[in-house]
Amino acid sequence: MTERQATCPICEAACGLTVTLDGADVVGIRGDADHPRTRGFVCPKGVALKELHHDPDRLRRPLVRRGGELVEVSWPEAFARLEELLGPVVRAHGPDAVAFHLGNPLAHDFGSWIYGWHALKLFGARQVYTTATVDHMPMMTAAALMFGARDTATFTIPTPDIDHCDLLVLLGTNPLVSNATGITAPRGRLAAIQQRGGRIVVVDPARTRTAELADEHLAIRPGGDAALLAALITTIVADGRAAELPEHYAGLDDLVGALAPFTPERVAERTGVPADRIRALAAEIAATERVAFYGRVGAMVQPFGSLTCWLLWTLAAVTGNLDRPGGLLFPQALAATHATRGRARYGDPVPMGRWTTPDGSRAEVLGELPVAALPDAILTSGQIRALITMGSNGARSTPDSARYEQALDAVDVMVSVDPYLNETTRHADLILPPPSALERDHFDYFFDQIGSHNYSRWTDAVVLVEPDRPTEHDLLLELVRVLAGLGPIDRAQIDGLLLSSLVHEVVDEPGSVVADRDPHDLLAALGDRPGPERGLDLMIRIGPYGDRFGERPDGMTLARLRKSSYGVDLGPLQPRLPDVLRTPSGAVELAPAPLVADLPRLERDLDAAFGLRLIGRRQTRSNNSWLHNAPSLMRGSKERCTLLVHPKDAAPAGLADGDLCRLSSAAGSVVVPVQISEAIRPGVVSLPHGWGHDGPGLRLAVASAHPGANLNAVTGPAGLDVPSGNAALNGTEVRIAPAG
Numbered sequence: 001m002t003e004r005q006a007t008c009p010i011c012e013a014a015c016g017l018t019v020t021l022d023g024a025d026v027v028g029i030r031g032d033a034d035h036p037r038t039r040g041f042v043c044p045k046g047v048a049l050k051e052l053h054h055d056p057d058r059l060r061r062p063l064v065r066r067g068g069e070l071v072e073v074s075w076p077e078a079f080a081r082l083e084e085l086l087g088p089v090v091r092a093h094g095p096d097a098v099a100f101h102l103g104n105p106l107a108h109d110f111g112s113w114i115y116g117w118h119a120l121k122l123f124g125a126r127q128v129y130t131t132a133t134v135d136h137m138p139m140m141t142a143a144a145l146m147f148g149a150r151d152t153a154t155f156t157i158p159t160p161d162i163d164h165c166d167l168l169v170l171l172g173t174n175p176l177v178s179n180a181t182g183i184t185a186p187r188g189r190l191a192a193i194q195q196r197g198g199r200i201v202v203v204d205p206a207r208t209r210t211a212e213l214a215d216e217h218l219a220i221r222p223g224g225d226a227a228l229l230a231a232l233i234t235t236i237v238a239d240g241r242a243a244e245l246p247e248h249y250a251g252l253d254d255l256v257g258a259l260a261p262f263t264p265e266r267v268a269e270r271t272g273v274p275a276d277r278i279r280a281l282a283a284e285i286a287a288t289e290r291v292a293f294y295g296r297v298g299a300m301v302q303p304f305g306s307l308t309c310w311l312l313w314t315l316a317a318v319t320g321n322l323d324r325p326g327g328l329l330f331p332q333a334l335a336a337t338h339a340t341r342g343r344a345r346y347g348d349p350v351p352m353g354r355w356t357t358p359d360g361s362r363a364e365v366l367g368e369l370p371v372a373a374l375p376d377a378i379l380t381s382g383q384i385r386a387l388i389t390m391g392s393n394g395a396r397s398t399p400d401s402a403r404y405e406q407a408l409d410a411v412d413v414m415v416s417v418d419p420y421l422n423e424t425t426r427h428a429d430l431i432l433p434p435p436s437a438l439e440r441d442h443f444d445y446f447f448d449q450i451g452s453h454n455y456s457r458w459t460d461a462v463v464l465v466e467p468d469r470p471t472e473h474d475l476l477l478e479l480v481r482v483l484a485g486l487g488p489i490d491r492a493q494i495d496g497l498l499l500s501s502l503v504h505e506v507v508d509e510p511g512s513v514v515a516d517r518d519p520h521d522l523l524a525a526l527g528d529r530p531g532p533e534r535g536l537d538l539m540i541r542i543g544p545y546g547d548r549f550g551e552r553p554d555g556m557t558l559a560r561l562r563k564s565s566y567g568v569d570l571g572p573l574q575p576r577l578p579d580v581l582r583t584p585s586g587a588v589e590l591a592p593a594p595l596v597a598d599l600p601r602l603e604r605d606l607d608a609a610f611g612l613r614l615i616g617r618r619q620t621r622s623n624n625s626w627l628h629n630a631p632s633l634m635r636g637s638k639e640r641c642t643l644l645v646h647p648k649d650a651a652p653a654g655l656a657d658g659d660l661c662r663l664s665s666a667a668g669s670v671v672v673p674v675q676i677s678e679a680i681r682p683g684v685v686s687l688p689h690g691w692g693h694d695g696p697g698l699r700l701a702v703a704s705a706h707p708g709a710n711l712n713a714v715t716g717p718a719g720l721d722v723p724s725g726n727a728a729l730n731g732t733e734v735r736i737a738p739a740g
């Protein structure tokens with residue numbers, strides 16, 4: 001038996017794991033008590049990596065569609081088929097004929113994160129749809145407009161300093177179940193706020209486990225957050241309690257003017273929060289020394305996600321809590337990001353509207369198009385002929401998912417990079433499975449950017465991939481080969497081409513720390529071993545702690561990081577304004593025009609009619625749609641995919657606890673068991689997402705035995721947050737009635 005250290009790549013918590021091996025067999029996984037950040041914390045999903053690794057349903061070899069059936073083939077055959085399928089489309093119709101749907105697991109794979117985005121840009125890909133637009137695109141959009149950004153690969157986002165705050169205000173997040181993003185291993189840290197005399201306020205239509213632990217729970221109506229935040233700001237400003245802001249803030253007067261209609265009295269009905277409670281919360285925020293604010297999925301996958309993120313950060317700014325310990329702070333990651341590249345307080349306008357979906361109805365934001373518009377893009381235009389899905393299960397994760405599946409059948413060519421034959425990939429012509437999570441090196445390129453402590457770690461793959469088995473990076477290189485028409489050159493050469501173009505981009509950009517260096521010298525310094533490590537080494541070396549290729553001999557390199565099994569502690573988050581700003585004005589933009597322009601829509605919504613509304617929730621033993629094939633996560637006879645209904649809504653509908661209910665909307669309907677609960681606000685029902693493992697052609701023996709109902713068969717049709725294009729997954733108008 002041997003023991004190896006690993007990092008769990010499933011969620012943002014990035015827990016340190018200890019993996020016990022018997023030869024190449026993974027026999028056990030537990031939390032690593034010596035990990036300096038997660039200190040032994042682990043959840044059932046991390047432990048289930050063992051089962052996922054050994055899962056007989058997990059694909060090890062490629063599948064090709066032949067006569068309607070998906071059959072196993074060798075890797076050379078699969079790559080030949082890739083060329084046959086995609087090559088002609090690209091040659092005849094160019095990059096705009098190929099759409100991409102990139103999904104959540106890629107955010108946990110540093111190679112995909114560094115090279116994937118770069119490769120798409122090189123290919124001229126514009127029909128790029130990702131899971132960001134059913135998740136955090138509002139946060140990316142608001143942050144880009146307030147602090148500056150070039151794309152969604154790196155970002156400048158303030159995170160709550162929960163270990164030092166006196167008051168924590170949480171909107172639309174349940175970290176005790178989800179670990180949220182940036183509130184890792186939360187139980188002890190939340191309890192510590194209360195132990196030091198602080199308070200926690202949770203704003204959520206459901207009394208979640210986090211709300212139960214909180215000192216105050218505001219059971220808001222879905223989608224009411226932006227109006228609530230606007231009223232808090234308006235009240236604090238009107239009471240003369242706004243903080244004095246330094247010169248690197250712009251637009252305060254415009255902000256105050258634009259928010260004037262949103263008084264507590266005006267928003268009380270829509271938000272479901274009485275005016276006196278809004279005033280009391282405003283007074284508490286203004287009177288408290290250090291206040292941290294945090295909003296996540298519930299604050300984002302709704303019609304006003306961008307306004308919510310913007311107003312959350314402006315509320316922090318006007319109360320003096322932005323960029324201060326105990327409030328919100330900007331992390332400084334080891335690898336270079338937009339905010340540590342280029343010149344401080346110098347930036348281009350936010351990339352927006354440079355191209356559109358094929359029908360012109362939706363514009364690009366930060367290089368991405370709304371994934372909720374992908375089915376229409378395929379079904380109503382002849383433009384998109386091929387679809388490449390990578391780590392995405394849009395058939396369960398995007399709104400109006402029946403239409404999404406219909407689009408998968410309509411497209412001429414579909415290629416999936418995915419380890420499972422699931423609800424999405426069953427429509428593919430070719431499936432290329434990457435190695436398992438335990439077979440890959442890990443570095444948190446994405447999540448280091450939002451951590452609550454500046455910390456970075458590298459872990460080696462726990463199990464070695466068989467020599468002839470392509471890695472996720474190799475699969476990307478094979479796609480680049482076909483998309484760029486590179487022909488039968490060595491894969492290592494493609495890797496070299498990508499690295500070389502990355503080095504040139506870094507050297508050539510204004511304000512580069514390696515502007516005066518010869519790209520050939522940098523390439524030589526990065527070595528000749530193909531793979532994603534060289535790109536990461538580059539980003540570490542030009543990053544804020546980097547050695548700048550010898551200029552700072554004590555600086556960091558990937559080799560130096562790898563020497564320490566527990567990575568590098570780069571210290572607590574520190575104030576970083578105004579240096580992180582990359583806006584054209586060089587200031588924090590408190591009133592960005594595209595957001596101010598969306599306020600009239602919010603004002604109209606204050607008077608909207610309000611029927612029964614559907615929201616989602618997360619569960620400890622699920623992660624989105626893809627962990628239900630692990631037996632340990634499915635144990636127990638209790639049905640988990642239940643519709644939470646308040647007794648006041650259940651009685652008139654004739655529903656009792658455990659009854660089967662038909663839940664329907666304009667998009668579709670599902671049958672689900674009812675769970676009567678006082679924890680959900682009356683007028684709101686809640687169903688978890690990622691279920692619905694049914695229909696033909698799945699290779700998911702365990703998941704199919706507990707299929708659950710697909711929430712996204714009912715969400716949509718595509719209500720969108722206007723500035724970001726994010727899907728409004730929560731807040732769909734629904735009806736409930738006894739089934740059958």
Ligand SMILES: Nc1nc2c(c(=O)[nH]1)N[C@H]1C(S)=C(S)[C@@H](COP(=O)(O)OP(=O)(O)OC[C@H]3O[C@@H](n4cnc5c(=O)[nH]c(N)nc54)[C@H](O)[C@@H]3O)O[C@H]1N2
Nearest residue numbers: 172173174178203222223296297298618619620622623624
């Ligand atoms: N166990 C587990 N952990 C996960 C995941 C998982 O699937 N399972 N997924 C991971 C991913 S991809 C993400 S993005 C994070 C998400 O992390 P969280 O944001 O913490 O996710 P949820 O638990 O869905 O919490 C969203 C909350 O928003 C509430 N809500 C719904 N509508 C509204 C609204 O209009 N306003 C307000 N204020 N609240 C609303 C819901 O009731 C719910 O409690 O979790 C990650 N961690």
Ligand SMILES: Nc1nc2c(c(=O)[nH]1)N[C@H]1C(S)=C(S)[C@@H](COP(=O)(O)OP(=O)(O)OC[C@H]3O[C@@H](n4cnc5c(=O)[nH]c(N)nc54)[C@H](O)[C@@H]3O)O[C@H]1N2
Nearest residue numbers: 103104105131135391392393397417616624625626689729
């Ligand atoms: N109604 C509703 N819908 C939601 C949400 C909600 O709260 N409510 N939450 C949204 C959020 S926050 C998110 S992040 C999305 C997630 O939506 P998606 O991005 O679609 O992610 P998953 O559903 O987790 O599906 C992941 C896919 O990647 C595959 N996969 C797993 N590991 C790997 C890997 O290492 N490499 C590759 N190439 N593939 C891999 C899996 O087999 C699966 O097909 O769902 C969104 N959808």
Ligand code: SF4
Nearest residue numbers: 008011014015043046
């Ligand atoms: S899935 Fe569980 S073990 Fe893995 S990182 Fe998230 S909380 Fe940690």
Ligand SMILES: [Mo]
Nearest residue numbers: 104134135136
């Ligand atoms: Mo997510």
